[in-house]
Amino acid sequence: MKKIIAILCILISGFNSFGQVNPNEDLERKIDQLFESYTAYNRFIGNVLISENNEIIYQKSFGYADFDKKIKNTQESIFGIASLTKSLTAIGIMKLVEEGKLTLETPLSSYFPDFIPEYSKLITIQHLLNNSSGMQANIGRIDDAGNGLMPATNEVTLDSLLDVFKDSQLNFEPGTAYEYNNFGYLLLASIIEKVSGQSYEVYMQQNVFNPAGMGNTFSNSSGNLGQRAYPYFGLGMDEIKKFESPYHSSWLKGAADMYSTTDDLYRFMQALEDGSLLKPTSVNELYSATQEMGVNTMASGLGWVIDQKEGEKWVYNSGLLPGYAAIMGSLPEKNIKIIILSNATSVNPVTDEFQGKMTFVEGEITDKIIALLLGKPIELSPLPKQNNRNFTQVNKEFQLDDEHTLVLKSEDNTYYLETVGEENWSVFTYSFSRDAKEDNKTSEIALFFAKAFSTQQFEGLSEYGNDQMKAFLGTAQGQDQLKGMWANFVNHAGEFRSYNIYKIEGDEVKNVHVRFHFETIDIGMVLSINAADKIQGMFMDDAVKTSHISKVVLVQTGDHEFFIDGHRNGGMQDLRIIVSDTELILIDGSERFIGKIQSSN
Structure with missing residues (x-):
């Protein structure tokens, strides 16, 4: 009887281990997927070594040591x-x-x-x-x-x-x-x-x-x-x-x-x-x-x-x-x-x-x-769809807002996305060029500042500042500093075109992000507006990006999903697109913008 029990225990143990995944194999697979997502877009060549508890758990080579001679990187490659x-x-x-x-x-x-x-x-x-x-x-x-x-x-x-x-x-x-x-x-x-x-x-x-x-x-x-x-x-x-x-x-x-x-x-x-x-x-x-x-x-x-x-x-x-x-x-x-x-x-x-x-x-x-x-999840770039036999001709317009439209089209077996609007804009900078103003005092103050700053006419601006900012905005010395900043912007960025509020964040204190659109470069500023509706500070907004690219190639990653390689478009951020019969979703980091279909050919 003891012998039968022992055999049963061994069999049960065997069945349990048969269904388990080796943790090291699972980790190696995930790291492989990580590098596959980078090599798919030519974003990594070289050698990798990872050890844990003094044992090498991952060691691989990617790409070429010599592209001309087609000599691949190996474990012995010297960098x-x-x-x-x-x-x-x-x-x-x-x-x-x-x-x-x-x-x-x-x-x-x-x-x-x-x-x-x-x-x-x-x-x-x-x-x-x-x-x-x-x-x-x-x-x-x-x-x-x-x-x-x-x-x-x-x-x-x-x-x-x-x-x-x-x-x-x-x-x-x-x-x-x-x-x-x-x-x-x-x-x-x-x-x-x-x-x-x-x-x-x-x-x-x-x-x-x-x-x-x-x-x-x-x-x-x-x-x-x-x-x-x-x-x-x-x-x-x-x-x-x-x-x-x-x-x-x-x-x-x-x-x-x-x-x-x-x-x-x-x-x-x-x-x-x-x-x-x-x-x-x-x-x-x-x-x-x-x-x-x-x-x-x-x-x-x-x-x-x-x-x-x-x-x-x-x-x-x-x-x-x-x-x-x-x-x-x-x-x-x-x-x-x-x-x-x-x-x-x-x-x-x-x-x-x-x-x-x-x-x-x-x-x-x-x-x-x-x-x-450390056992934590990561986000990977989607891989290009293989053997795309379902390529279809398309020409669809999707409206993001009154001033920004996206056109999805196909040419020579390639999908493209093109921007349309009264003002030239790029899909990479939509989050900065869209109008996010609100019907309230906060937006009113920010827009008054933007107009005063861009026209260099500062009359009445000091009334929107708290005691400290009033001493700056309402004095010749402070206004001269603002004039000097604007002159520097024009000198480096070219002709001024327009401004817009692109983001408002905060509860009692609101941080209002304003984009100033110039000929060559867009520049951002943030106004800090307190609960009493007074400007209490201002600083440059380094988040604002500039791109003049109006047409981009789409990499198909699923039946209705596409990837935009930002790195190949002037070093911009990557974007994703999801398309249905009625709408297009533009995914920019954690933000999602929905465009409603306007026409389809």
Whole structure:
């Protein structure tokens, strides 16, 4: 009898396990779906490695390392890791600290006594590491005052850079604020050479790469890049082009000149944890000797950033160069590591202006991976419908409001959506161009301000302000500021066309969003109007977008559903369309706009 019971238990256990889904297989499937949604629109090429509890749970390659030769990315592909280099340089410095050859408090003047001598004694090694030096001297970034240099293809020496920057000043007292600074890491690479007596490349190889087992990590000037993944532009666009003029590595030394693989960076992160590189106290200092970055709880550590994701501590670093994007980070409390290396950017982030994403690695892809790892749902871009045999000719008009109509049409086996109205508008900016005014005092006040501001006639405007704003709106000094703002708008945006209220939000205090429509750029302002119907403040509205695209291609994703690829349309947001016999629904993020059918052919 006992034997029969035992057999029954085994059979029951077998039946139960037969119906279960392996959690790791389910997670892998979801991550595959995530990357499928990005590769479907050419939004990711590169390598991915994810580990949990010191085991690799996901590792795959996507796209080409060399498009011309059709060589695909593989696990061995070597990528430019851009500013992940800083995390490696920081370890090189901390090794010297452990050996007692310098300290985090050692001043810059100890190694460069003639460089900005008035300030170098105030700047410490720690300030260089956590981007709190305050130096105007910088590489790869130029501030509003014109301070800084952009890297070039020619070789440059540190002495020549020191000479260029010899008269530079400080933007703030060292250690009191955060400002990203690549030049600080060029100085750190030189300090490693001065203290160790070795070249930066040799020192890093012997003291960081070899102990961590990083056999495929090199500086651009010293490594064997036979498995190189070449850099490309055109991520998410119709055409991919190789970046043919890389910057000379001398401009990026210590800051962004390294190449590596996902496997090597994983070994690096493991070596930090197991004591192969630094003592635990030194590792802790990497994440505790921080400078607040001024964004939420983010802090800049020594070559790392300490942040929060989905309520979990997130320690990471990211990098961006023309044709390369990289991120490596960990959720230490979950023992999860994520490494993503990509060999494509949308455009050249150094020289080209682009209002869309340079890359989808940091932010979108990483955030969604973290959400999946923590068991949370994510939203994916819909995949194009395969084998669309039900293509039909169509020409339908849908009216969103009195001034905005959408035309759905087909041409040459492709669906298009076109905007129609008295004023030129784009489907990407409908949420800003629509009229959201209300029949109340709040809208009346906002429209009075918009008229006064756009005509530069301010008589009576001060009566709509509270005591503080009345002193601004009703004085010559305040009105002169408004006139100066308007002149600047016209100078940069061209001829003024119109204005409209596009959103009103809030309960007792109303925030009224006003769009000013110019020839080339739309500009937004927000008026804060209190319960007493008085303007209590105003500020610029950075949410307002500009697009002059009136006709877009639709990607069919279902029998009655379409996807609009915003990235390929000037870097705008993605949109979705649902069509029925009587209406069209335009989905823009969390907003839904309904257009009623007017005619159909």
